[in-house]
Amino acid sequence: MKLNPFALERYFAKYEFSTRYLLSSSDCDGLLQSEVVAMADDETKTLWESLTLGYTESLGHPLLREEIAKLYQGVSAEDCLVVTPEEGIFIAANTILEKGDHVICTYPGYQSLYEVAEGIGCEVTKWQPQEADGWRFDPAFLEAAIRPNTKLIVVNFPHNPTGYLPSKADYARIVQLAQAHGITLFSDEMYRFLEYDPAHRLPSASEEYDKAVCLFGMSKTFGLAGARLGWLVTKDQDLYHKMAAFKDYTTICSSAPSEILALIALRARDTIVDRHLTRISRNLALLDAFFDRHGDKFAWVRPRAGTIAFPRLLGEVSALAFCQDVMAQADIMLLPSTVYGYDDAHFRLGFGRENMPEALERLDGYLGALDQDIRTG
Ligand SMILES: Cc1ncc(COP(=O)(O)O)c(C=O)c1O
Structure with a gap:
């Protein structure tokens, strides 16, 4: 069997562990192992402590x-x-x-x-x-x-x-x-x-x-x-x-x-999923406001579930070039739609992470600086 390289995984492999802000990850923050173990009931605590490898x-x-x-x-x-x-x-x-x-x-x-x-x-x-x-x-x-x-x-x-x-x-x-x-x-x-x-x-x-x-x-x-x-x-x-x-x-x-x-x-499950849904809902409200502010730059279809969305860049802007520039200028990882082999106009946003508000604020700053550059020519 011949498989083409997994473009998204290759992109992540290149940038995930060297970029400061991950604003395109699809997972919720990794839980601490010690925190998971602390959630164990009597039966699973025994299983964990007597685990053989x-x-x-x-x-x-x-x-x-x-x-x-x-x-x-x-x-x-x-x-x-x-x-x-x-x-x-x-x-x-x-x-x-x-x-x-x-x-x-x-x-x-x-x-x-x-x-x-x-x-x-x-x-x-x-x-x-x-x-x-x-x-x-x-x-x-x-x-x-x-x-x-x-x-x-x-x-x-x-x-x-x-x-x-x-x-x-x-x-x-x-x-x-x-x-x-x-x-x-x-x-x-x-x-x-x-x-x-x-x-x-x-x-x-x-x-x-x-x-x-x-x-x-x-x-x-x-x-x-x-x-x-x-x-x-x-x-x-x-x-x-x-x-x-x-x-x-x-x-x-x-x-x-x-x-x-x-x-x-x-x-x-209830404890963990509730925590993640609360974070997602907080982050989504910030994204709604962000896309409201930047309605001249992006088209936003609000997702209905999960941790990711796929906004579109307005105008003739290459998503790959945009994501690369955001990474170079602001140390933020976004995922261009080119890694999906789809088009060059969308990018994936991830909002399952706790530091997403900070990353978004930084993206705001990046966009503000762009506007400033355009104004000052
Ligand atoms: C839709 C979908 N299916 C399967 C997977 C694979 O999951 P994992 O990375 O845990 O193997 C992913 C991971 O991103 C995914 O988004």
Whole structure:
């Protein structure tokens, strides 16, 4: 299999650890390990203190799989396979797809969601949203794109990078289309539980459709990206066992400390998620005011969930040049839409971090200096 470089990851690798202000990260701040351990109940405290660093159970720690299943309605631990999130995409694509299959994937998006399929030799139709319609992914496009050899539909809601969340009616239509055609649905739900209005939360596709495979994990919503821990959920037991067998060729089993940390954090879900939603809501209010002030420079579609948004630069400004200049002048990392292979007019903003107000103030200062330069010629 030939895979193109993962442009977004390469960009992050170059700048993430050398730039002072990260204003495009998609995760919430990493929790302190000591803080997670302090949240343990009696059972998980014992598990942590008596942890041995041997191999772990390939499907995942039984208690962790039970805890994961509790996030869903009608899902049991037997439907949950512990993986690293990115690994989950690789495993699912390699298990489901063969050369020549047709795949439909939301786009722009997290590159591996379509890149792995292309690497396998599939033809991928990219399903693009309408920015003018709040970044809506119109199910009518999906319906028209389905072919006799469509093997997989890939969606990612809440969406990276726009923060779009479909209406319940649109989402039901997407699931219904997959169902009506017997097509497997891969639903990347990495930003689930970060809906700003809980009433907007969608059911997990695994709750709605037996041939759905869902991806979720600890990286974004929980702020445990460094644990490298996530899971796949499917009620299709045949597919489940095939994916579990494929894992023997990737990581075999998950990291022992990460499994226990994830278990503790899942049991403290309300505390952690409430804290993150409070921060996100504070940061979003600042962003609303920022885009109000700079309405002459940016077009802003307010996201509906998650930690990221995808504003557009007005005028003939290159997003890549803008992001590079912001980094050089203000030490702030923004992510140009070119890393999504999308266009050169948008950039990704991340607002899951505690120091985001400071970074935004600095960006304000940068823009003020630009205006000053233009005025003074
Ligand atoms: C939509 C989406 N899916 C999957 C992943 C992979 O998650 P991880 O980096 O924890 O492996 C990411 C990470 O950015 C993502 O944004």
